[in-house]
Amino acid sequence: MIKQFIDLNDGKKGLLIYMRGIIDFKDNRIKEEWYSNKLNPRLTNYVLMVALFTWTELEKRIMLTSLYRTKKEEKEYNSSGIHNAWRAVDIRTSNFTELEIEKIVKFCNENFHYDVNGLNSVAVYGDARHKDHIHLQIGWRV
Ligand SMILES: [Zn+2]
Numbered sequence: 001m002i003k004q005f006i007d008l009n010d011g012k013k014g015l016l017i018y019m020r021g022i023i024d025f026k027d028n029r030i031k032e033e034w035y036s037n038k039l040n041p042r043l044t045n046y047v048l049m050v051a052l053f054t055w056t057e058l059e060k061r062i063m064l065t066s067l068y069r070t071k072k073e074e075k076e077y078n079s080s081g082i083h084n085a086w087r088a089v090d091i092r093t094s095n096f097t098e099l100e101i102e103k104i105v106k107f108c109n110e111n112f113h114y115d116v117n118g119l120n121s122v123a124v125y126g127d128a129r130h131k132d133h134i135h136l137q138i139g140w141r142v
Pocket residue numbers: 066083088089090135136
């Protein structure tokens with residue numbers, strides 16, 4: 001267990017218990033991206049909170065399947081470009097039941113905010129592009 005302070009981007013400092021064992025990675029690339037500390041710090045906090053939530057509430061770990069995407073990859077996925085900006089991650093859903101997925105999405109959208117406008121959801125799941133993963137995203141404005 002490693003204790004880490006992560007800047008929340010809003011002047012506060014949050015003490016997070018960084019439990020390596022409760023986050024899995026699809027492959028080494030994703031693992032390296034996670035530990036590169038390039039992911040937006042507020043989103044990093046959200047991912048850790050989701051991991052703690054699924055661990056304590058569902059006794060399951062999360063697996064990250066996508067963090068950063070190059071511009072070329074974003075085009076291939078017909079994506080918005082938000083992964084390219086280090087402001088989105090994808091969490092695999094095949095190890096969760098539909099009810100569990102619903103709980104995770106609800107937890108995220110009730111506790112996290114996208115940006116000051118609050119027009120977008122942090123957790124996106126269930127539409128044509130997000131069937132096998134929960135897409136977690138945040139805006140660039142706090
Ligand atoms: Zn995504």
